[in-house]
Amino acid sequence: MSNSTTTPPAPADPELQLPSTPACHVPFHRPAIGLEEEREVIDTLRSGWLTTGPKTKRFEQQFAEYLGARHAVAVNSCTAALHLSLIANDVRPGDEVITSPITFASTANVIEHVGATPVFVDVQPDTLNIDPVQLAQAVSPRTRAIIVVHFAGHPCDMSAISAIASEHSIPVIEDAAHAIESVYRGRKIGTISRTTCFSFYATKNITTGEGGMIATNDDGLAQRLRVLSLHGISVHAWDRYRPGEYKHWDILEAGYKYNMCDLQACLGIHQLARIEAGLQLRRKWTARYDEAFADIPEIIPLKRRPDVESAHHLYVLRFATERLNATRDQIMQMLQERGVGIGIHFRPVHMHQYYRRKYGYQPGALPVAEDAGQRVISIPLFPAMTEAEVQHVIDQVRDLVRSLPK
Ligand SMILES: Cc1ncc(COP(=O)(O)O)c(C=O)c1O
The missing domain is CATH 3.40.640.10 (Type I PLP-dependent aspartate aminotransferase-like (Major domain))
Structure with missing residues (x-):
């Protein structure tokens, strides 16, 4: 039976968080609707x-x-x-x-x-x-x-x-x-x-x-x-x-x-x-992340080439997991426990069940994509983020990497 006090159902997409999440939790995304x-x-x-x-x-x-x-x-x-x-x-x-x-x-x-x-x-x-x-x-x-x-x-x-x-x-x-x-x-x-x-x-x-x-x-x-x-x-x-x-x-x-x-x-x-205003803010948060993670050798940044302007849709951390003695999925879990919403972009499509079954792809077929697919974690990047939320994400990522045995 449903009534007005019933908790709303969890969203189908784990990247979307309901607004009732605790203050120390930064969702992966929060839309800016005016x-x-x-x-x-x-x-x-x-x-x-x-x-x-x-x-x-x-x-x-x-x-x-x-x-x-x-x-x-x-x-x-x-x-x-x-x-x-x-x-x-x-x-x-x-x-x-x-x-x-x-x-x-x-x-x-x-x-x-x-x-x-x-x-x-x-x-x-x-x-x-x-x-x-x-x-x-x-x-x-x-x-x-x-x-x-x-x-x-x-x-x-x-x-x-x-x-x-x-x-x-x-x-x-x-x-x-x-x-x-x-x-x-x-x-x-x-x-x-x-x-x-x-x-x-x-x-x-x-x-x-x-x-x-x-x-x-x-x-x-x-x-x-x-x-x-x-x-x-x-x-x-x-x-x-x-x-x-x-x-x-x-x-x-x-x-x-x-x-x-x-x-x-x-x-x-x-x-x-408001598209340009949103882009400016994502650029600003991206620069903050770039600076905050620049001295961490266990995070390998994606490159931005000089002849393009990125839309800065995602901020992707690529972890040197072998140096951290942890798998991506373990890091992913620990980040979520520390109140950081995450997304995975992407586990390569050809390694998903349907495509493997139909086309017989074996591990190693597309080595760069497969390697990246085991290292990437996207962290929150959206215009409605507050300074405190950006800082929370930075602090948690830095602290987590520092705490893992090298
Ligand atoms: C690279 C890429 N292509 C296509 C889509 C599909 O978009 P839509 O959900 O609007 O169908 C997505 C959605 O996440 C995407 O990330």
Whole structure:
């Protein structure tokens, strides 16, 4: 039986902490939702139009403008954005899609969803982004797309990747779930490849609770993505039901129910307005962490290359576990006991049960990714952190490393 005093259920994602956690505990993430978002949601609730409509359109226009892209198509997740990008690029059963193993489940799963085969390529040890040299070697006559992942918000080596792709006439799909604010050699991520996919999941740099966006400069592709995102039908909901303007619709292809609704866009519009302020704060906390951990030889930092601007989505600690006589999972446990929320980004996808079983991956197949996957722990990095919270994380990490037998 439920009543108003019942404790709310634990969130499905362990990275999300409920607000009732004790003061000495720093959650992995806490979204920054302002009064503007609350007012916008109330406005929509009272407007009589809840699903895809004027607010979604406004969010798309503002997001495209922010990127400098011709089109932004709003969907209900980055997973949906990636799936639709594969379909819109005509990837079919029997095709191969090259991607990174240092990513979330969905980057690879969507390749399975279209019946294609994911071909995982190892990452570079400094950034954990896909290695262009090995990528070039993995191209086969069956390769139909490349999905690159800008890990933690650090852009991949897009010059090398784009050159390989154009040599073989293969489209590049960018998984920019971590990379809304990222810039590669002066070019905004979202303006470089045929399609770029963004996430507004609860822990992302800006959030709509759940949500995603596909950026493209191709008019025809944008139109197809819009159609695919709403059942494959010819007229979008908002245009279909405008008062006194009912229009018949036709099914152009068997599409999906992937549209973003106006309630989500209400958050996105105001989150986007504060995106630079959030980035500044994450930059500031990143600099604090860099400085605090610089003298700890047992922490190997990821590199930030000089020709990019990172979106600073994650702060990843890579532990020299052999020097600490502790496994990553033990360190992870101890940090949580010390009141530090953590995330693991990522245990490499090709070593997960499904992919091992289906494709027979054995340990050692992609050594850089596998090694990193056993050392990484992400610590809290979000704009709403207080000075005291940042200091708590620093003190606990430093003290824990000091306390472990060397
Ligand atoms: C690299 C990467 N790609 C894709 C996704 C999927 O995003 P969404 O939850 O919006 O589907 C995530 C989410 O965590 C991610 O980290």
